[in-house]
Every structure is written in structure tokens, then in C-alpha cells.
Amino acid sequence: MSKLGTLGARLHRGEIGYDFVGKRKIWYGISILITITAILGLTVRGLNMGIEFQGGAVFTTGKTSVSVAQAETFAQNSSGHDAVVQKLGNGGLRIQVAGIDTDKSDKIKDELAKDLNVNTESINADLVGPSWGDQIANKAWEGLAIFMVLVVIYLAIAFEWRMAVAALVALIHDITITVGIYALVGFEVTPGTVIGLLTILGYSLYDTVVVFDSLKEQTKDITKQTRYTYSEIADRSINGTLVRSINTTVVALLPVAGLLFIGGGVLGAGMLNDISLSLFVGLAAGAYSSIFIATPLVADLKEREPQMKALRKRVLAKRAQAAAKGEPLETEVSDVMLDDEPEDDAPMVVGPRNQPASRNRGRGRPSGKRR
Secondary structure (H helix, E strand, O other): OOHHHHHHHHHHHOOOOOOOOOOHHHHHHHHHHHHHHHHHHHHHOOOEEOHHHHOEEEEEOOOOOOOHHHHHHHHHHHHOOOEEEEEOOOOOEEEEEEOOOHHHHHHHHHHHHHHHOOOHHHOEEEEEOHHHHHHHHHHHHHHHHHHHHHHHHHHHHHOOHHHHHHHHHHHHHHHHHHHHHHHHHOOEEOHHHHHHHHHHHHHHHHHHHHHHHHHHHHOOOHHHOOOOOHHHHHHHHHHHOHHHHHHHHHHHHHHHHHHHHHHHHHOOOOHHHHHHHHHHHHHHHHHHHHHHHHHHHHHHHHOOOHHHHHHHHHHHHHHHHHHHOOOOOOOOOOOOOOOOOOHHHOOOOOOOOOOOHHHHOOOOOOOOOOO
């Protein structure tokens, strides 16, 4: 078995683990700083809305030796507006100029043909109205709102309302960070960006639900035992699914990274950046939030319940009693139910590592058959 596989098995059995929930204030602080940075980016720089949302004209040329910087200068001089120029795979240029009408686009087309030293017929001009972009934006907001409502309802029914609230907070966290990074980087917001933002919601929710499902199974009849608190079981749920979350995230990020860094950066296919950046940032933020935000937040909300507060007191009291007697703490790896402990207080099964108490009932007896 590989080292990663061995690590995953040990994490799942509870032999090793990291205290994610115990250090939740650190993760909350990091997330707050990242979120504030993203909001500042949106406030100060704002989003670079594409021509689909502002309206304007798109000019596509054939193969030319003119550089992107030169074409930007020509387009800005002829239109009086800022222009976005992208190099196409066939050696041509894609020039976007926002805020112009049909009459002005014809004039700009003629001037570009002279500056680029190409025939006017070889330049294709397409006009885009801002109303089309507004319709896309409105539909995207409607879809996002409906998705959020359905997610909350489903999680509240399948799990509980605290998990629904935690998942909703994680989703808002992921969207805010992704949009903020878009503003800071200055990438153009296009319909591809909207598609990417809506796509990452499913990935973000997937990792969160995996941890929640494990947590739900491991906290059945939690108040009938005095071995673990809710937060400790939540921590085990994160550790038990940690390698799985890392694997799925890495596998999803690799092709997206290829689109972003190789397709968009090396090959100069700028249109790939629209969807690949939102997917890359969103997938990474979704994996982070499912581990460091959603589950610790559920533990925080659950620990406020009177039953969980009482359970924590019983667990801590029992550990203090065991420490006073010099007995091993029950949170250690070698957890074994004491022979004189009543079965009604038997520990719940938390992962494969905790075996039923019957496994140790025969200890100390002589070997051989009973007579």
C-alpha cells in the first residue's frame, strides 16, 4: 500500500489525526481575513465586466503580425474607449470595445483595417447589446437563489438545520472568495465566469456532505456514552474523510490547472481564463471550507445545546476521575471498555478503530474449551 493509502487508513481508524475542530478559531480568523481582502478587492477595483454585460462590438481579424499591445493602442485611438485584445490560435486578433453603437463600429472597423494593414472585408464585426448580458446575470442570480434554498431544505431534512446553516455559510464563503479574486486579478467577467461560479457550488457541497454524512453516522445515540464529546467526534469525521477529500480535489484541480496555466497562460488562449480561474479558485476554496469551516461551525452550534453541554461535563468528569486513579485516558488510541463498565454506557462506534466491548470480555480467562 502507498504511503498516502496507509495514512488514509490510519486516519480512518483514528490512530492518528489533527485537531481541526480544536483550532477552529485559527481557521475562522484566516477565512475572515481572506473574505475581507476579497470584499476590499470588489469595493476598490470592482469587477471587469465583459462586453456581454456592457454591450459593444467585437472585431475579429485574420492572421496579422501586429502585436497585442499595438492593436490595443490602435483600437483605443480609433474608438476613444478602452479595448481588450486577445491573440487567437490562428494568428488573428480578437478586439473588444465596449459602449459603442452600430454607426461607430463601422467607422472603427475601417480605421482598424488601415492601422492593421488588412482588408476591411477580413475583419468581422459583431455587435452585442447590454440587455443580453443583463438577462444572463438575472438568470444566474435566480438560479443561485433557488439553489441555495433547495440546498438548505435538503440538508435540513437529510441531516439537521445546523448542518444546513453551516453548508450555506461555506457556500457563501466560497463564492465571495472566488469573486473577490476575480476582482483582484482583473480577469474579465463573461458568461463563462458565471458558468464556472455555478459549477463550483456542486463541488463545494460534495465535500461538505461527505463529512456531514460521516458525522451523522458517528453521532447516533451520542448521549448514551461518556467517551467522546461532539466536537471530538466531528474532528474524527474530518480526519476519516481527509484523504478522500484531498484526492478528489487534486484530481479535479489538475485538468482545471491545465486550462488555466497552460491553455490560458502558455498558449495564450485567453477565453479559457474566464471559466478556468473561477473553477480553480472555487474548487480550492470549497475543499478548504468543507474541512476548516463547515464542520467546525456545526460543532460550535451543536455544543451550544443543553444535551451536548451536559455530555461534555460528563466526559470531562469521567476523564478527570480516570486521571486521578492513574488510568489511561479514554481518548487514547488503545481505547478499550473497562470490564466492570455497564453495557448501557458502552461507547458508540466511531470509525473502525473502536471495536465492540465483547472483543475483550474473554481477557484473562484460561485458553481452551469451557467445561
